[in-house]
Amino acid sequence: MNFLITSxxxxxxxxxxxxxxxxxxxxxIIGTDINPEGYTAGSLLVDAxxxxxxxxxxxxxxxIRGIITGETIDVFWPVNDTEIRKVSEWxxxxxxxxxxxxxxxxxxxxxxxxxxxxxxxxxLTVPEEAGPGCAEPVILRERVGVxxxxxxxxxxxxxxxxxxxxxxxxxxxxxEYTVDTLCNCKGEPLYIIPRSRLEIKAGIATKTRIExxxxxxxxxxxxxxxxxxxxxxxxxxxxxxKGTAYFIETNPRIGGFTSxxxxxxxxxxxxxxxxxxxxxxxxxxxxxxxxxxxxxxYYEEICFEET
Numbered sequence: 037m038n039f040l041i042t043s044x045x046x047x048x049x050x051x052x053x054x055x056x057x058x059x060x061x062x063x064x065i066i067g068t069d070i071n072p073e074g075y076t077a078g079s080l081l082v083d084a085x086x087x088x089x090x091x092x093x094x095x096x097x098x099x100i101r102g103i104i105t106g107e108t109i110d111v112f113w114p115v116n117d118t119e120i121r122k123v124s125e126w127x128x129x130x131x132x133x134x135x136x137x138x139x140x141x142x143x144x145x146x147x148x149x150x151x152x153x154x155x156x157x158x159x160l161t162v163p164e165e166a167g168p169g170c171a172e173p174v175i176l177r178e179r180v181g182v183x184x185x186x187x188x189x190x191x192x193x194x195x196x197x198x199x200x201x202x203x204x205x206x207x208x209x210x211x212e213y214t215v216d217t218l219c220n221c222k223g224e225p226l227y228i229i230p231r232s233r234l235e236i237k238a239g240i241a242t243k244t245r246i247e248x249x250x251x252x253x254x255x256x257x258x259x260x261x262x263x264x265x266x267x268x269x270x271x272x273x274x275x276x277x278k279g280t281a282y283f284i285e286t287n288p289r290i291g292g293f294t295s296x297x298x299x300x301x302x303x304x305x306x307x308x309x310x311x312x313x314x315x316x317x318x319x320x321x322x323x324x325x326x327x328x329x330x331x332x333x334y335y336e337e338i339c340f341e342e343t
Contacts, residue, residue: 037063037312038108040100043115044078044085045069047240047333051295052113053081055305066107068100074340081338091119097126104132111312117146120289133312135221135267137288145263145286149179149203155283158258162283163205163274168197173207210276213249214241215256216297217271218304220316223264227304227322228253229297230273234330241293246300248327251281259286267311268294296331 039056043049044067056063067082070090079085084107088099096119104112112134114123124139136142145151152162166174176188179201189207198204211232218227230252235243256271263286270291272284298304303324310317 037110039063039065040068040103040107040109040112041065041078041082041115042068042088042091042100042113042119044082045071045076046078046115046292048290048292048294049115050078050081051293051298052115052290053078055295055298059305060309066103066109068103074342077336077338080340091116091122096122104128115289117287117289121146133314135311137265137269141263141265142288145288147179148177148181148285151286152205152283154262155259158262160255160258160283161280163208166204166206174204175207176202176204178202208274208276208282210274210282212236213247213252213273213275213281214244214291214293215252215271215273216291216294217256217260217265217269218308219260219265219267219269220311220318221266222316223260223266224318225257225260225321226307226317226319227297227301227325228256229301229304229322229325231293231296231331235332241296242333244293244296244331246297246325246327246329246331248325249275251275251279253322255281255283267308270294293331293333299331300327300329301325 037060041049041052053065056065065082066084067078068086068088069076069079072087073079073085086103089095109132112132114120120136121142123134124136124142128134156162176198213230213232215228215230217225219225229246230249231244231246233241233244252273265288268290269286269288271286274282274284301324307317
């Protein structure tokens with residue numbers, strides 16, 4: 037099986053590569069990135085590497101399609117948010133498997149304000165939207181953004197209307213959780229794994245605890261009844277001191293530290309490989325998760341001799 041993994045300069049893609057090596061050692065992995073070979077560790081962990089344009093550039097599609105044809109790709113796995121949205125509209129060859137959500141759903145999820153409004157309509161709790169005169173601490177968020185990009189914290193009064201493309205919410209204090217989810221291609225969940233973010237560096241968790249939080253699991257089940265998300269996705273929550281879970285956002289992709297959930301649930305990545313082979317695994321939810329596991333990350337150096 038030939039895999040094409042994008043954005044191999046990210047920790048997300050390195051985690052994917054490690055799991056393919058572990059669970060499908062016979063597979064051949066081709067990687068892409070906007071940086072030259074050797075300038076990211078991931079480019080040296082794959083069997084072949086291609087430098088490609090940014091996902092938002094017109095030349096991106098032709099570049100990726102050329103690799104799919106030239107390398108006889110069986111599985112195309114876009115990782116970056118922009119790439120995923122663009123790829124969701126492509127018609128790929130039947131021989132190339134790519135599991136992404138429908139473009140209409142991706143548009144909803146990438147618009148944080150619209151997603152929050154839909155979640156509130158489902159009966160779940162979201163941070164209250166704030167307007168001028170709100171005396172509580174607020175957070176300003178870009179409606180369409182990636183991770184913590186563009187976020188601003190205001191400790192005092194919100195004195196002016198927020199500009200277009202931005203919305204304000206009451207700032208919630210508490211424990212941050214990511215819930216990693218794996219669904220079959222019908223959007224039926226196989227794994228819903230909450231993990232608390234114990235340590236965060238540059239917006240990515242580096243230390244996490246796998247926790248059996250029934251409230252978060254039920255809440256994500258509610259989301260999935262309306263949002264049919266095939267494959268991997270992740271949802272961010274904050275649980276306050278009273279135990280109320282506040283929805284922050286859902287990302288229709290594998291998370292930056294989903295590899296932690298894969299370590300805690302040995303059957304998670306093999307179940308995804310089943311999906312890629314065309315099967316629709318049906319099994320008990322979270323059947324092999326080792327709860328209360330602490331997963332930490334560390335750095336490892338890799339060298340490239342430039343000629």
